[in-house]
Amino acid sequence: MSKPVISVVVPVHNAGRTLDACVASVASQGDCVRELILVDDASTDGSAALMAGYAARYPRLRVISLKSAARGVSEARNTGICAAAGEYIAFLDDDDEYMPGAFAALLGLFDRFPGADIAVGQFRQGAYAGAEAVLDPRGAVEATLYQRPGFHESAWGKLYRRSLFDGDTLFAPGRRYEDLEQCPRIYARARAVAFTAARVYRYKPREGSFLATWSPARADALWAVDTIAGRFGGVCPGAARSRRFSAYFNLFNLAAANSNDEMVRRCWAELKKMRAAVLRDGRCRMRNRIAAALSYGGLTFTSLLSKMFR
Amino acid sequence: MKKNVITILLFLLAAVGIAAASGPKREFRGAWLQTVWQDGYRTRTTAQNKAYLREQLDKLKAAGVNAVLFQVRPQSDAFYDSKIEPWSRFLTDGGAAPKPWWDPLEFMVEECHARGMELHAWLNPYRVTGSAKQTLPRGHVYHKHPGRFVRYDGKLYFNPGLPENREFIIKVVDDIISRYDVDGIHFDDYFYPYPVKGKEFADSKAFARYGGGMKLGDWRRRNVDMLIEEVHECIHRRKPWVRFGVSPFGIWRNKKTDPRGSDTNGLQNYDALYADVLLWEEKGWVDYLLPQLYWDLGHKSASYLVLVDWWNRNAGTKRHLYIGQDAERTMKSAELWRKVELTRTADRVRGNCWWSGYSVTANKGGVADSLAARYQSVPALVPSYPWISGERPAAVSGLKAEHRRLSWKEAARRGRASDAVRYAVYRFDSREDVDTERDGALVAVVGKPEYEACRAGVYVVTALSRVNVESEPSSPVVIR
Numbered sequence: 001m002s003k004p005v006i007s008v009v010v011p012v013h014n015a016g017r018t019l020d021a022c023v024a025s026v027a028s029q030g031d032c033v034r035e036l037i038l039v040d041d042a043s044t045d046g047s048a049a050l051m052a053g054y055a056a057r058y059p060r061l062r063v064i065s066l067k068s069a070a071r072g073v074s075e076a077r078n079t080g081i082c083a084a085a086g087e088y089i090a091f092l093d094d095d096d097e098y099m100p101g102a103f104a105a106l107l108g109l110f111d112r113f114p115g116a117d118i119a120v121g122q123f124r125q126g127a128y129a130g131a132e133a134v135l136d137p138r139g140a141v142e143a144t145l146y147q148r149p150g151f152h153e154s155a156w157g158k159l160y161r162r163s164l165f166d167g168d169t170l171f172a173p174g175r176r177y178e179d180l181e182q183c184p185r186i187y188a189r190a191r192a193v194a195f196t197a198a199r200v201y202r203y204k205p206r207e208g209s210f211l212a213t214w215s216p217a218r219a220d221a222l223w224a225v226d227t228i229a230g231r232f233g234g235v236c237p238g239a240a241r242s243r244r245f246s247a248y249f250n251l252f253n254l255a256a257a258n259s260n261d262e263m264v265r266r267c268w269a270e271l272k273k274m275r276a277a278v279l280r281d282g283r284c285r286m287r288n289r290i291a292a293a294l295s296y297g298g299l300t301f302t303s304l305l306s307k308m309f310r
Numbered sequence: 311m312k313k314n315v316i317t318i319l320l321f322l323l324a325a326v327g328i329a330a331a332s333g334p335k336r337e338f339r340g341a342w343l344q345t346v347w348q349d350g351y352r353t354r355t356t357a358q359n360k361a362y363l364r365e366q367l368d369k370l371k372a373a374g375v376n377a378v379l380f381q382v383r384p385q386s387d388a389f390y391d392s393k394i395e396p397w398s399r400f401l402t403d404g405g406a407a408p409k410p411w412w413d414p415l416e417f418m419v420e421e422c423h424a425r426g427m428e429l430h431a432w433l434n435p436y437r438v439t440g441s442a443k444q445t446l447p448r449g450h451v452y453h454k455h456p457g458r459f460v461r462y463d464g465k466l467y468f469n470p471g472l473p474e475n476r477e478f479i480i481k482v483v484d485d486i487i488s489r490y491d492v493d494g495i496h497f498d499d500y501f502y503p504y505p506v507k508g509k510e511f512a513d514s515k516a517f518a519r520y521g522g523g524m525k526l527g528d529w530r531r532r533n534v535d536m537l538i539e540e541v542h543e544c545i546h547r548r549k550p551w552v553r554f555g556v557s558p559f560g561i562w563r564n565k566k567t568d569p570r571g572s573d574t575n576g577l578q579n580y581d582a583l584y585a586d587v588l589l590w591e592e593k594g595w596v597d598y599l600l601p602q603l604y605w606d607l608g609h610k611s612a613s614y615l616v617l618v619d620w621w622n623r624n625a626g627t628k629r630h631l632y633i634g635q636d637a638e639r640t641m642k643s644a645e646l647w648r649k650v651e652l653t654r655t656a657d658r659v660r661g662n663c664w665w666s667g668y669s670v671t672a673n674k675g676g677v678a679d680s681l682a683a684r685y686q687s688v689p690a691l692v693p694s695y696p697w698i699s700g701e702r703p704a705a706v707s708g709l710k711a712e713h714r715r716l717s718w719k720e721a722a723r724r725g726r727a728s729d730a731v732r733y734a735v736y737r738f739d740s741r742e743d744v745d746t747e748r749d750g751a752l753v754a755v756v757g758k759p760e761y762e763a764c765r766a767g768v769y770v771v772t773a774l775s776r777v778n779v780e781s782e783p784s785s786p787v788v789i790r
Contacts, residue, residue, distance in 0.1 A: 064615065064619045065619065065623070066618070066619060066622050066652065066655050066656035066657060067655075067656075067657050068657055068658070069657070071657070078651060078655060079652065079655050081648075082607075082615075082648040082649075082651050082652045082655070083607070083652075085607070085608045167647045167650075167651060167684065167685070170651065
């Protein structure tokens with residue numbers, strides 16, 4: 001018997017088709033789950049009735065809703081964080097699942113690294129080639145911003161000590177890429193962050209999901225990396241720049257493929273400012289450095305390339 | 311080594327602060343200042359009382375409070391100069407006028423308004439005495455009409471079932487709003503008395519006379535409903551801009567009694583105090599409901615979390631909904647940021663009110679520091695009340711700067727809801743657009759047409775009506 005220590009927070013919005021599997025993946029984790037908090041973000045597809053049904057069957061589940069109109073995953077997660085009573089918090093998206101034994105694996109990290117405040121697991125097999133490791137906050141932020149394999153920025157697939165959360169570590173309301181922006185912010189609060197190669201999370205990318213298509217909200221990626229640069233540019237300038245370069249290059253490609261000239265120009269201007277430093281920084285991932293090198297061929301050349309390789 | 315420490319410090323600093331942590335531009339931030347059972351007002355001299363209250367208001371203002379709920383009728387008595395009821399025993403002995411003479415309500419109205427804060431006069435409708443031994447001063451209505459009162463567990467109450475008592479209470483309300491420039495009339499959670507085991511509220515005679523075949527519970531609720539409706543009507547007739555708000559006990563009904571109720575197991579407003587508070591919002595008799603949710607987030611029988619969710623789903627659509635917070639208890643449980651965050655996330659909740667104001671001014675558990683530094687660090691306007699009036703006051707004119715001092719023309723008051731009674735001061739960097747909705751642009755709410763700027767920048771001023779409708783911004787002035 002393990003102690004019920006984990007509060008699982010699920011922002012739910014019109015997830016009628018996926019919620020069964022999502023909830024079941026937590027219900028089967030055993031006694032370590034203290035509560036499963038479903039934050040209903042103004043669903044209109046009958047998820048509410050579904051959730052009430054779960055609540056009747058699964059006593060550790062509770063449903064809260066503070067919204068009459070959908071406001072997005074950030075605010076829903078924040079509500080869940082405020083509601084959580086467990087020693088640890090885990091996030092789960094309403095169309096994803098935790099793997100069997102996921103929480104036991106993550107709790108094991110805390111046993112072995114009692115100084116850690118965050119335990120990070122994987123969502124892809126083989127994403128992280130290293131051994132189990134514990135990093136100080138600076139190391140964790142740098143590895144993450146340099147995008148080393150396995151050091152992902154998602155909110156889920158991790159356990160956080162609840163004491164890390166307060167008004168300063170919540171997700172930014174109304175933004176996409178909220179996890180990218182929040183990740184280094186909360187890592188910086190931890191005494192240490194532990195990483196494991198174990199896959200704990202089943203992320204299910206869907207056709208037509210946000211990341212696969214163009215929308216103006218994609219520009220929030222730039223807000224996220226600019227915010228990170230503002231916060232961390234002074235203490236780990238290389239890592240902040242590398243992450244910023246990635247995001248700008250990514251959006252440059254997407255904008256070029258969608259012939260969004262204004263966004264292409266905006267990204268290009270910033271890429272030009274960063275490319276020399278990125279090229280010289282041996283810690284930047286190879287993709288960034290190749291992109292930086294190619295960009296010396298000029299705007300037309302680079303956008304042609306990016307169109308070809310899509 | 312030293313460099314290392316600096317890096318770690320810088321790193322920690324990097325994690326601090328997300329936008330809007332200081333709060334929305336419009337938010338009710340009230341504080342209750344009770345006089346019942348407060349010895350200090352009786353023992354201090356008039357001058358000491360004035361200095362004491364000024365200090366309380368300065369501290370509340372510094373903590374970001376924008377509305378003060380001051381108890382002026384704790385027990386069928388008066389913290390103001392009344393011809394209807396005696397001076398309060400919590401202010402003087404035997405119903406005597408204070409010496410040297412002062413009128414606490416008048417004083418508080420002036421002092422709050424000078425600070426750009428609202429003053430809501432807080433009345434207890436039915437309560438008369440606090441113990442069996444207590445005697446009432448000569449001239450109290452009880453001596454003339456003892457039959458209108460009910461003794462319950464030793465304490466005296468106006469019998470809510472008698473029309474003449476309703477008339478009397480309305481007369482008190484009308485007297486206050488006629489003579490004082492209050493922004494609101496406030497009732498708290500006390501309606502029919504909190505039940506004491508084994509005691510019956512002896513109102514059978516009134517029930518027999520006025521019950522009209524209703525069930526006892528329905529009749530008692532009807533009595534309270536009628537009072538609330540008549541207070542609303544009285545205000546509406548006399549000074550429609552004066553808000554009427556109620557801060558009920560935190561549970562309307564439990565789910566096991568009523569499927570509409572909350573998942574709680576506590577005393578019920580509807581059944582025990584005969585206060586059907588949801589009906590009052592639905593009928594539009596109150597302008598705000600301010601349930602007292604003093605419990606911890608995870609309280610076993612009355613969880614704050616369950617209740618804030620419940621109130622958010624069941625109130626706040628037709629009228630405003632604010633949450634009453636127990637400042638001291640919240641600090642003890644280290645739940646301040648979670649409770650504030652939850653009320654700001656709940657989309658029908660438009661503010662908080664702190665119990666008690668004295669815990670805030672005493673900075674219990676660091677609550678005043680936390681509010682001033684963080685959650686209420688940027689000033690907020692009290693929300694507007696469009697069902698009363700949506701009319702904008704005229705824009706501020708004559709704004710000028712002499713050194714760092716801004717001043718402008720005070721608007722004439724015509725006894726209308728749209729009178730400009732407060733002003734909002736905004737500051738912008740010289741390169742920024744003048745956008746009064748921008749986070750952090752609001753730097754002060756003031757009651758007088760002047761402001762001492764402490765930073766250079768571009769300033770504009772708006773006027774606020776009696777119900778906080780904002781005018782167009784003035785033309786800008788620059789302070790260098």
